[in-house]
Amino acid sequence: MSIVVDYPTFTNARAHLKDVLDSNARGITVTVGRDEQVSAVVPAERLREYFFRTVSPRVRLMREDGRVIALMDERPFVSEGADIEGALGDLALTLREYADDWEERLQHAPNHSQQWAIVQLVKLSTDDELREWFRRGGE
Template sequence: MAVMYTEAGVSMVLTFDKMADARDHLKDLYDSAQSGVPAVVQRSDDPAVAMVRLDSLKRLLRSSCPIDPQIRFGEQSVSVWLPGFPVSAQGADFEAAASEFVAALRDYAETWVEDLRHYPNHAENWGLVNLVQLSDDAELLRHAFGEE
């Protein structure tokens, strides 16, 4: 059954409490999320999931999950690491180190999905992991080292 919460005639949240209903209304779910209004699906006692616009989610993740790497310029190499995370890289110059850093972020995200998400000291890193998974390399480079 779909529930559309409204406030002053404006749709707020489209919610389905059965997967079959959500499947039957996939276009409505998509249209709601595309318009900037979240759509929610919940199955039995599982936690609810939301469908939202990707660009909005990435903007929120970038603002709430800053990637603030530390950089050390050595005589023969550049080192980059993310304090508090097992993410580090090294390269002959800054560009190489930054590229390796993005690869290290991706490795951490993959390992988090496979295993680390179950551990209390990593579980709360879901925001960073989702940001990494949803961003391309250029976006990650800009977020970590550039204009944002």
């Protein structure tokens, strides 16, 4: 069974861009074909909310030498701050830097290739939304 493609070519989608975006605004996912690839146009906030609910942050906080350490269990992200807010703010910054590096060079590395969802969540979130994800996100 093949995927139903709403717009089989990029040219077709471009000619109907208003319809693509109007459908998207109504919550409809639109597909666009280009060569052998099919892409989905999805409302960014819906995608962010999905990742917020399904990607577990697994953040653990601990105190060490008067500082707060924030680390993500089973992930290579650690930050620190004078207090919880500082540590979580620094963790958000660390994830933003990682997302940039991931897009530039890490996405094809075997030990980083599975981080796509975290990168998308980071790119689609404000710092406040990331701090909320650290506290309440995931399954």
